[in-house]
Amino acid sequence: MRTRILVTALAVALLLAGCSSGGTRDDGRITLRFQSLAWQEESVEANKELVEEWNAAHPDIRVEYVQGSWDSVHDQLLTSFEGGEAPDIIHDASDDLADFAYGGYLADLTELLPGRLKSDIPPRGWETVTFDDGVYGVPFLQEPRVLIANATWLKESGVRVPTPEAPWSWDEFRRVTKRLGGDGRYGVAWPLKEPVSATLNLSLSAGGRLFHRGDDGKVTVRFEEGDEVVPRTVHEQVNTDRSASPTTLGSGGSDTLPGFFAGKYAMVPLGFSYRQQIVQQAPEGFDWQVLPAPAGAGGLTQGVSPQTLSVAEDCPHKEEAVAFLDFLLRPENMVRLALGDWMLPTGSRALADPALRTAEHGWATGTALAAHLRPAPAQTVRGYPEWKDKVATPALQEYYSGAIGLDELRERLEEDGNLVLARYQR
Amino acid sequence: MRTSTGARVGQYAALLAYLVFLAFPFLWLLSTAFKPPTELASLHPTWIPQDPTLANFRQAFDEQPLLRAALNSLLAALASAVVAVVVATPTAYVMARHRTALARAATGWVVVSQAFPFVLLIIPLFLVLKNLRLIDSVPGLVLVYVVWALPFALWMLTGYVRAVPAELEEAAAVDGAGRLRTLVSVTVPLLAPGIVATALFAFVTAWNEFFFALVLLKTPEKQTLPVVLTHFIGAEGVADLGPLAAAAFLATLPSLVVFAIIQRRITGGVLAGAVKS
Numbered sequence: 001m002r003t004r005i006l007v008t009a010l011a012v013a014l015l016l017a018g019c020s021s022g023g024t025r026d027d028g029r030i031t032l033r034f035q036s037l038a039w040q041e042e043s044v045e046a047n048k049e050l051v052e053e054w055n056a057a058h059p060d061i062r063v064e065y066v067q068g069s070w071d072s073v074h075d076q077l078l079t080s081f082e083g084g085e086a087p088d089i090i091h092d093a094s095d096d097l098a099d100f101a102y103g104g105y106l107a108d109l110t111e112l113l114p115g116r117l118k119s120d121i122p123p124r125g126w127e128t129v130t131f132d133d134g135v136y137g138v139p140f141l142q143e144p145r146v147l148i149a150n151a152t153w154l155k156e157s158g159v160r161v162p163t164p165e166a167p168w169s170w171d172e173f174r175r176v177t178k179r180l181g182g183d184g185r186y187g188v189a190w191p192l193k194e195p196v197s198a199t200l201n202l203s204l205s206a207g208g209r210l211f212h213r214g215d216d217g218k219v220t221v222r223f224e225e226g227d228e229v230v231p232r233t234v235h236e237q238v239n240t241d242r243s244a245s246p247t248t249l250g251s252g253g254s255d256t257l258p259g260f261f262a263g264k265y266a267m268v269p270l271g272f273s274y275r276q277q278i279v280q281q282a283p284e285g286f287d288w289q290v291l292p293a294p295a296g297a298g299g300l301t302q303g304v305s306p307q308t309l310s311v312a313e314d315c316p317h318k319e320e321a322v323a324f325l326d327f328l329l330r331p332e333n334m335v336r337l338a339l340g341d342w343m344l345p346t347g348s349r350a351l352a353d354p355a356l357r358t359a360e361h362g363w364a365t366g367t368a369l370a371a372h373l374r375p376a377p378a379q380t381v382r383g384y385p386e387w388k389d390k391v392a393t394p395a396l397q398e399y400y401s402g403a404i405g406l407d408e409l410r411e412r413l414e415e416d417g418n419l420v421l422a423r424y425q426r
Numbered sequence: 427m428r429t430s431t432g433a434r435v436g437q438y439a440a441l442l443a444y445l446v447f448l449a450f451p452f453l454w455l456l457s458t459a460f461k462p463p464t465e466l467a468s469l470h471p472t473w474i475p476q477d478p479t480l481a482n483f484r485q486a487f488d489e490q491p492l493l494r495a496a497l498n499s500l501l502a503a504l505a506s507a508v509v510a511v512v513v514a515t516p517t518a519y520v521m522a523r524h525r526t527a528l529a530r531a532a533t534g535w536v537v538v539s540q541a542f543p544f545v546l547l548i549i550p551l552f553l554v555l556k557n558l559r560l561i562d563s564v565p566g567l568v569l570v571y572v573v574w575a576l577p578f579a580l581w582m583l584t585g586y587v588r589a590v591p592a593e594l595e596e597a598a599a600v601d602g603a604g605r606l607r608t609l610v611s612v613t614v615p616l617l618a619p620g621i622v623a624t625a626l627f628a629f630v631t632a633w634n635e636f637f638f639a640l641v642l643l644k645t646p647e648k649q650t651l652p653v654v655l656t657h658f659i660g661a662e663g664v665a666d667l668g669p670l671a672a673a674a675f676l677a678t679l680p681s682l683v684v685f686a687i688i689q690r691r692i693t694g695g696v697l698a699g700a701v702k703s
Binding site: 033037039040041044065066067069070071072075076079080082083084085087093194252253254257258259261262264271274277280281282283284 | 463464466467468469470471485488489545548549552553556561562636637640641644645646649653654656657658659660661662663664665666667
C-alpha cells in the first residue's frame with residue numbers, strides 16, 4: 001500500500017512538473033521584471049502607462065509590470081533573493097533596504113547611474129540609499145509629515161495660521177491646541193500607532209539626534225534636550241492640557257479621519273499623501289488645509305524614508321535596468337508618479353513643476369517643505385528594528401499615555417536601548 | 427431527561443450570541459462594501475448604508491483582475507482538495523488499521539509538523555520548487571498546498587477511519603471481498619463525511635492562503651485572490667477600504683457556497699445503525 005501511495009504522489013508531482021510554465025521567457029530580447037508597490041488607482045495607472053511607453057519605445061528591452069504589495073514586501077523580497085528569483089527592478093522604501101544592501105542582494109548603482117539623475121536628486125536624498133559607500137537604490141518619492149487642519153475651525157478661533165515661511169514653534173503649537181480644544185473637542189489628534197518613526201522624524205526639527213556615532217563608528221543612544229521637545233509636547237497636550245485626544249494614541253492615521261471630519265479634532269498630524277484619502281472621504285463642504293509641522297531649533301527639518309527603486313544584484317542586464325530607471329525618473333515622469341501617489345518627488349526639476357506648486361490640496365505647502373527633508377535618523381543604525389520594537393515603542397507609548405515620566409523614558413531609551421545596540425556592534 | 431424552559435431559553439440565547447459573534451465580521455464587511463467613501467469615514471457608522479452604492483465593486487473590478495485571480499484560486503483550491511484527499515485517504519487507512527511502529531512514527535510526525543511556522547519552511551521549500559522548475563506555476567502552488575494540508579488531513583481522516591467499525595470490514599471479508607474491494611466498497615463510502623470534511627479543509631486552506639502564493643507566483647496573470655486583495659493596501663497599512671471590502675466580500679462567497687452545499691454530508695449520520703451495540 002505504501003508503495004502505491006508513493007507512486008501516486010510521484011506521478012502527481014511529475015504531472016504537475018509537466019504543467020509548469022518553465023520560468024522567464026527570453027526570446028532574443030531582454031525582459032526585465034519591474035515589481036511596483038503602487039497601490040492607489042492613479043498611481044498604478046501612472047506606473048503602467050510609463051511601462052507601456054517604455055516598451056513602445058524600446059522593443060528590445062521589454063519591461064514586465066509586476067504588482068507587489070507594501071504589506072509583505074520585505075518577506076517576499078527576502079525569499080525571492082534567497083531563491084534567486086527576485087524581480088530585476090525593485091520598488092521599496094529606503095528604511096527597508098539596509099538588510100538587502102548589506103546582504104549583497106542589491107546592485108551597487110554608483111557607476112551605473114547617469115549624471116543627469118545623480119545631479120537631479122540632492123545629496124541628502126542619495127544619503128538615504130547609501131550603505132558602506134555603495135548606492136543601492138534611487139530615492140524618488142517622499143512625504144513630509146504635515147498638519148491637516150479644519151480650516152473653518154482655525155479661522156473661527158482666530159489663531160495665527162502658520163506657513164512654511166512662518167511656522168509655529170513647538171511651544172506655540174501647544175498653546176494653539178490648548179486654545180482650540182475644550183467641550184469634548186481636541187486641538188489635535190496624534191495617531192501614534194507607530195510612535196517611534198513619527199517621534200524621531202519630527203524631533204529633527206527641534207535639533208534632536210538621539211543616535212550618536214562615535215569615532216570608533218559605534219552608535220549610542222543619548223536622549224538630550226533636543227530629543228525631549230516633541231515627546232514632551234505630545235505628553236503635555238494629552239495629559240496636562242487635555243488638548244490632544246488620548247484615544248487616538250494607539251490609532252493609525254486613517255482611524256483619526258472620522259473624528260476629524262466630525263469636528264472632534266481641529267488638526268491631525270499625518271503624512272502628506274493622506275490628502276488623497278481626505279479628498280475622497282471628506283463630507284461635502286468640509287474645508288481643510290495643509291499646514292507645516294511645527295519648527296524648533298532645527299527649523300522645519302524632518303526625517304523621511306523615501307520610496308526607492310533598486311536593481312537586483314542577480315539581474316543580468318543591470319545597464320538596461322538602470323536605463324529604464326532613468327526613463328521612469330525623468331522630471332516629467334517623476335511628476336506623474338508624484339501626482340499619482342500624492343507625494344513629493346525627490347528630483348529638483350520635478351519639484352519645480354507648476355503642477356506641484358499649486359495651492360490646491362496643499363501641494364505648495366508640501367513642496368515648500370521639500371528642502372527641509374533629511375534622511376530618517378535611524379535607518380542605517382544596526383539593531384534599530386529591535387531597539388524600536390522592544391525598547392522605544394513600549395517606552396514612548398507609556399510616556400505618551402502618562403504611565404511613565406520623562407526620566408524613566410530617558411532611562412529606558414538610553415540604558416535598555418544601548419544594551420540592544422551594543423549586541424549588534426561587537 | 428427534560429430540560430427546563432429557563433435552561434432552554436439560556437441555551438438559545440447563548441447560541442444566538444455565538445451566531446452574532448461569528449456573523450459580525452461578515453455582516454460588517456457586507457455593510458462596508460456598499461458604503462460610499464464619505465460614509466466609511468463617518469464617526470457614527472451605521473449597519474445599513476445610508477446611501478448604498480455599487481461603486482466599490484466597480485472600482486475593485488476596474489483596478490484589479492479579480493475574476494482571473496478568483497479562477498486561479500479556484501483551480502488551486504480544487505486541485506489541492508482533490509489531491510489531498512486522494513493521498514490522505516489510503517494513508518489514513520493504513521495509519522488507523524495497522525498499528526505498526528511506522529504508523530506510530532507517522533502519527534508523531536503529523537503532530538510535530540503542526541508546530542512548524544511556515545516562515546521556517548518557505549526558503550527551503552522555495553529552493554526545492556525552483557529545482558523542480560515549479561516556481562511561478564499554479565501546479566507548484568498546489569503541490570505546496572497539498573503538502574501543507576496533508577498532516578492535518580491525515581490526522582483528521584485517521585480519526586474517521588478508526589470510527590468505522592472493523593466488524594464491517596470483517597463481514598465483507600467473510601463474504602469473500604478482497605482487501606481492495608473492502609476498502610472501495612465498504613470503508614470509503616462510510617468515510618464520505620470524513621473525506622468531504624478533509625476536502626473542505628484543504629479547499630478552504632488553499633483558497634485563503636496568502637504567503638506561499640505571494641512568494642511563489644511571479645507572473646501577475648497567475649496570482650491568486652488573497653494576493654490580489656493586498657493590492658488594495660498601501661504603505662503603513664493604509665487601505666482602500668471600500669473596494670477592499672467589496673473584493674473581500676466576493677472572495678468569501680465560494681467558501682460559503684461550498685460549505686452550504688456539503689455541510690449536510692459532514693453532519694449526516696452515515697454510520698447510524700450500521701452496527702448493533
